[in-house]
Amino acid sequence: xxKKSKITLYLFSLLAxxxxxxLVYLNSSKSMSADAKEKKILFVGLxxxxxxxxxxxxxxxxxxxxxxxxxxYNLDGCLREYDSATxxxxxxxxxxxx
Amino acid sequence: xKSKINIYLIEYALGSIIRQGHKxxxxxxxxxxxxxxxxxxxxxxNSIKYELNTTVDALPQIIVQNTKASRVAEIDVSSTDKLxxxxxxxxxxxxxxxxxxxxxxxxxFTLVGIDEFEEQYSDTLEGVVKKGDFNSSGMYIGSGVxxxxxxxxYKEYFNFIKPDGKIKxxxxxxxxxxxxxxxxxxxxxxxxxTLREIFxxxxxxxxxxxxxxxxVEEIGTVALKIEQMFPNTRVxxxxxxxxxxxxxxxxxxxxxxxxxxxxxxxxxIIIYDKMSGLSSEQKxxxxxxxxxxxxxxxxxxxxxxxxxxxxxxxxxxxxxxALSYVYILNAPLLRDIFIGYSDLKPTFEISFILDFQTLFLxxxxxxxxxIAATIIPSWKVATLEADDVIR
Numbered sequence: 001x002x003k004k005s006k007i008t009l010y011l012f013s014l015l016a017x018x019x020x021x022x023l024v025y026l027n028s029s030k031s032m033s034a035d036a037k038e039k040k041i042l043f044v045g046l047x048x049x050x051x052x053x054x055x056x057x058x059x060x061x062x063x064x065x066x067x068x069x070x071x072x073y074n075l076d077g078c079l080r081e082y083d084s085a086t087x088x089x090x091x092x093x094x095x096x097x098x
Numbered sequence: 099x100k101s102k103i104n105i106y107l108i109e110y111a112l113g114s115i116i117r118q119g120h121k122x123x124x125x126x127x128x129x130x131x132x133x134x135x136x137x138x139x140x141x142x143x144n145s146i147k148y149e150l151n152t153t154v155d156a157l158p159q160i161i162v163q164n165t166k167a168s169r170v171a172e173i174d175v176s177s178t179d180k181l182x183x184x185x186x187x188x189x190x191x192x193x194x195x196x197x198x199x200x201x202x203x204x205x206x207f208t209l210v211g212i213d214e215f216e217e218q219y220s221d222t223l224e225g226v227v228k229k230g231d232f233n234s235s236g237m238y239i240g241s242g243v244x245x246x247x248x249x250x251x252y253k254e255y256f257n258f259i260k261p262d263g264k265i266k267x268x269x270x271x272x273x274x275x276x277x278x279x280x281x282x283x284x285x286x287x288x289x290x291x292t293l294r295e296i297f298x299x300x301x302x303x304x305x306x307x308x309x310x311x312x313x314v315e316e317i318g319t320v321a322l323k324i325e326q327m328f329p330n331t332r333v334x335x336x337x338x339x340x341x342x343x344x345x346x347x348x349x350x351x352x353x354x355x356x357x358x359x360x361x362x363x364x365x366x367i368i369i370y371d372k373m374s375g376l377s378s379e380q381k382x383x384x385x386x387x388x389x390x391x392x393x394x395x396x397x398x399x400x401x402x403x404x405x406x407x408x409x410x411x412x413x414x415x416x417x418x419x420a421l422s423y424v425y426i427l428n429a430p431l432l433r434d435i436f437i438g439y440s441d442l443k444p445t446f447e448i449s450f451i452l453d454f455q456t457l458f459l460x461x462x463x464x465x466x467x468x469i470a471a472t473i474i475p476s477w478k479v480a481t482l483e484a485d486d487v488i489r
Contacts, residue, residue, distance in 0.1 A: 004109060008407065012414075015414045015415060019414060019417065022418060030425045030426075030449065031450045031451070037152055041153055042226050043226045043281050045222065047195075047212075048193065049285075050157050050342075050343075051150070052149060052150065052444075053279075053444050054438055055437065055438030056283075056284040057438070059197060064342070066334065070170075071170075085438035086352070087348075088348065089346055090345060090347060094342050097338075
């Protein structure tokens, strides 16, 4: 095995080591703990409201599962995309349910 | 037939990558960037979905909203008695909640009323509130609300402006635990009576009604009966919520469409360059290799190793960068697309989820295609006679 092959082997080993270390670290420190999960469930059970606290100024994103078409186009049919989150988060299919 | 890894071919492939210098470096950088970008987006969407799905079962089984002219309107509290007549319904609760616009900071708070701070609520509150007084009357706030109120010098209480213009002073009793920030950031929880006063909602009215069904198998049937009993209502079941959460991201348009189009075009420009044939220098190289005795098989193996080393290196590096970007740096720039522009933003500390499906998807969309795009033109040249290629 020449020098280039050894360097490549070390490089791939280093990448694999970094990846494994990173996965172990993230799994232990950044994954949802049982305690946090329980608190989240308790909180949602207390308020009974769905969705995450994103775009709190746009109710059709903040509580998208409870919003209606009139919430989405509450001012004008053309004014929906005034919140950047609408480029990623879709309308709830329930919006047209009545 | 047994196929062995030929270390000399790998060494030659490495030499070839180094000889091509800038070209190899450019391909590795673009490949890494594309892998990192795509996996970052998938990591974020997967984690958000995981957050939502964690709590979906804690949501009410059925929510009944009143609609008027296709808008959500207040519902009569007396409807609860009629609902209790439907067989299978265990309990019914008229809720009061809504949005309060705090003009000073230009943000909306979500205000939720709960039935006085009775024992069962106190127990729940103790579980989700970081520190607070559970005996007095007042409100509990999310961390985002706390920051906004602090910046306006409301540290111990807040003055709500009622519909008649009068002030309602409500004491801050505590703050929700930071573990619930993604759910509670803009939330204020207080007693139903206080909330009625702030919103000017009469005792006989409520925002919506939540229904609990004894047998979960009957939720659909009960929902249908409620729709028949109150034709102007909008009945949302827990299963509807689950379906809504499944379709939260608009993969067919918006940021995803832009991203996928850019990623695919950039990647296929590289592929097109590879597929359009080898450069005269590369053809000469293949010709010389054949002239000195290399078989077609050896040339293809060498090209396979060359493309595998380059693409696998870029792929692994891309995944490492994506993991760091999303879960350690909390996805700067990209997070703004997901959490919107409001000043009341949560910290976007999403939970880490190792999603092998995403990793395989990005792997199979990039590495094998790149390898094929390298091998096919080499095969075309390698099958020609050596003197034809060199000449």
